[in-house]
Amino acid sequence: xxxxxxxxxxxxxxxxxxxxxxxxxxxxxxxxxxxxxxxxxxxxxxxxxxxxxxxxxxxxxxxxxxxxxxxxxxxxxxxxxxxxxxxxxxxxxxxxxxxxxxxxxxxxxxxxxxxxxxxxxxxxxxxxxxxxxxxxxxxxxxxxxxxxxxxxxxxxxxxxxxxxxxxxxxxxxxxxxxxxxxxxxxxxxxxxxxxxxxxxxxxxxxxxxxxxx
Numbered sequence: 452x453x454x455x456x457x458x459x460x461x462x463x464x465x466x467x468x469x470x471x472x473x474x475x476x477x478x479x480x481x482x483x484x485x486x487x488x489x490x491x492x493x494x495x496x497x498x499x500x501x502x503x504x505x506x507x508x509x510x511x512x513x514x515x516x517x518x519x520x521x522x523x524x525x526x527x528x529x530x531x532x533x534x535x536x537x538x539x540x541x542x543x544x545x546x547x548x549x550x551x552x553x554x555x556x557x558x559x560x561x562x563x564x565x566x567x568x569x570x571x572x573x574x575x576x577x578x579x580x581x582x583x584x585x586x587x588x589x590x591x592x593x594x595x596x597x598x599x600x601x602x603x604x605x606x607x608x609x610x611x612x613x614x615x616x617x618x619x620x621x622x623x624x625x626x627x628x629x630x631x632x633x634x635x636x637x638x639x640x641x642x643x644x645x646x647x648x649x650x651x652x653x654x655x656x657x658x659x660x661x662x663x664x
Contacts, residue, residue: 471592479592480549486585487596488556490578495519495557496566497574499641500629501582501648502622504530504598510625513632520554527597533605534597545594553596575640579647586648587655 471479494501500509508523515522527550534543589595603617622645629638 476545476592476594479588480545480552480594483585483588483592483594484549484552484556485560486581486588487553488560488585490580490582490585491519491553491557492560492564492566493569493574493578493581494641494644495561496569497571497578497640498633498637499571499575499578499644500625500633500637501579501641502625502645503596503600505596506622506625506629510628510632518558520556520558523557524550524554530597530599530601533601534595537601537605542593542595545589545592546597549589549594550597571637571640572643575644576647579644580651582644583648583651583655586652590652 491505493499494509495512498513500506500513504526505523508519508526511517511522511526512519531543531547534546538546586596595601599621603612603621606612606617626638626642629641633641
């Protein structure tokens with residue numbers, strides 16, 4: 452057997468032994484959404500918000516008083532057909548399940564824990580870390596929490612618009628609205644939480660360091 456053939460067999464063996472089994476995917480979706488739900492609870496208790504559709508759901512929650520979980524679930528509805536077209540049915544099904552689980556857990560967790568006092572800075576940092584860790588679990592099992600990232604990827608593919616620029620415009624719009632809704636100090640701490648979240652993703656979710664299968 453040639454060296455190239457041995458390498459091909461070795462790569463095939465690795466792929467077959469590292470592929471996620473269904474029960475592993477279930478465990479990751481449950482754990483990942485629980486971590487994100489804990490981050491959401493910290494953000495909400497401190498009056499903070501985050502980016503993407505979760506940030507939009509937070510703003511609607513603060514202005515209307517409606518359930519965050521319900522709003523988050525509804526805000527993500529328009530993005531599923533884009534996810535189906537771009538990422539395929541398996542990714543879309545896992546994403547739908549993750550969004551539904553997060554919507555449910557974000558309403559149940561506050562009944563399971565009692566926060567008597569919470570420092571805003573700690574809420575921003577810990578909430579960002581918990582949310583980032585939960586999202587990493589989902590990403591590594593080919594799932595997500597839906598949101599604007601699916602839309603911006605589709606717009607880039609369809610019209611050639613740069614995804615990063617579109618995402619930045621959307622997040623900036625949420626921040627501008629938040630300045631009116633939650634106030635300057637809360638916005639600044641929310642930005643800290645968003646930076647912590649995105650840094651944790653950037654450091655731990657890089658091509659070559661971990662390859663989701």
